[in-house]
Amino acid sequence: MHNLAIETGVDNKTVASWIGILETSYILFRLNPHHTNFNKRVVKMPKIYFYDTGLAASLLGIENAGQLTYHPFRGNLFENLIVVELLKQRLNLGERSNISFWRDNVGHEVDVLMQNGNLLTPVEVKSGQTVTDEYFNGIEFWQKLSANSKGYIIYGGYEKQKRSNGIEVLPFYSMDGLNNK
Numbered sequence: 001m002h003n004l005a006i007e008t009g010v011d012n013k014t015v016a017s018w019i020g021i022l023e024t025s026y027i028l029f030r031l032n033p034h035h036t037n038f039n040k041r042v043v044k045m046p047k048i049y050f051y052d053t054g055l056a057a058s059l060l061g062i063e064n065a066g067q068l069t070y071h072p073f074r075g076n077l078f079e080n081l082i083v084v085e086l087l088k089q090r091l092n093l094g095e096r097s098n099i100s101f102w103r104d105n106v107g108h109e110v111d112v113l114m115q116n117g118n119l120l121t122p123v124e125v126k127s128g129q130t131v132t133d134e135y136f137n138g139i140e141f142w143q144k145l146s147a148n149s150k151g152y153i154i155y156g157g158y159e160k161q162k163r164s165n166g167i168e169v170l171p172f173y174s175m176d177g178l179n180n181k
Contacts, residue, residue, distance in 0.1 A: 019048070026051055031083060034100040034113045034120065043103040053081045078127035079111055082154050082172065086112060086123070089178065108141045114178075122151040123178070129157040131169055139167055152178060 005015045022028045030046035050056040057077060062068050068077070087097055098116075103109040112123040122142045126135050131153070139151035149166040154175050161169035170178070 027055070029087075031112075032100050034102045043105060047101055049080045049083050051084060053077055053084065056080060075127045078156060078172075079125045082123075082125045082175070083112060085175065086114065086178065089176070090114075102142065108138060110138045110142045120146065120148065122148065124151070124153045126153060126155045128155060131155060131157065131161065135169075136163070136165065136167060140165065154178075 001012055001015045001019065005012045008015070019028070019030075023030065028048055028050050030048055032046045033044050035044050057068065060071070060073055060077075062071060062077075068074055071077075083099070086099055090097055090099065098114065100113045100115070101109070101111055102113055102122075110122040111125045114121045114123060122139045124135060124138050128135075135153050135155065139153070143149060143151065143166070151167040152175075153167060153169045154172055155169060156172060157169075158171050158173075159169075160171065160174060163169065
C-alpha cells in the first residue's frame with residue numbers, strides 16, 4: 001500500500017480506504033502471509049489478488065489471449081488465477097480459506113500454503129509450459145525449514161510428473177481436488 005500511495009500521490013490512509021472498498025465489493029482480496037517464525041525475517045505484508053482475472057487483464061489493457069502470451073504480467077495473472085481457484089475449491093467444500101503464502105526478506109517464497117489441520121502443504125505456481133529446476137527452489141527451501149516432504153507445482157504445461165523429492169507437478173487443468181490431497 002505504501003508503494004501505491006507514493007505512485008498515486010495520496011496518503012496511506014486513502015489507499016487503505018480504497019482497498020477496503022474493493023474488498024467489500026468482492027473485487028479483490030488480501031492473501032495473508034504465513035508468519036510462524038521459522039526465522040525472524042519473514043515478510044508480513046499481504047498480497048492482493050483479484051477475484052476476477054478477466055477484470056485484472058482488462059485493467060492491464062489485455063484484450064485477447066495473443067496479447068497475454070508475451071505480456072510482462074502473464075505470470076502474475078496466472079498466479080492470481082490459480083490462487084483464486086484454490087480458494088474457491090476450499091470454500092465450495094465448506095472449508096475456511098486457510099490458504100496463505102510465505103516469503104522471507106531475502107527472496108525465498110512459496111506462492112501458496114494450504115493448511116489442513118497442522119499440515120502446511122506448499123504450492124508453487126508457474127505460468128511456463130516447460131518444467132525447470134528453478135520451479136522447485138521455493139518448495140525445496142520450505143521443505144528444509146518445515147520438515148515437510150510434500151509439495152505441488154501447478155504450471156502452464158500439460159504433463160503430470162512426480163519427483164523423487166516428494167513434489168508433484170500438475171498441469172493447471174488437473175488441480176481439481178488438490179485441497180483434498
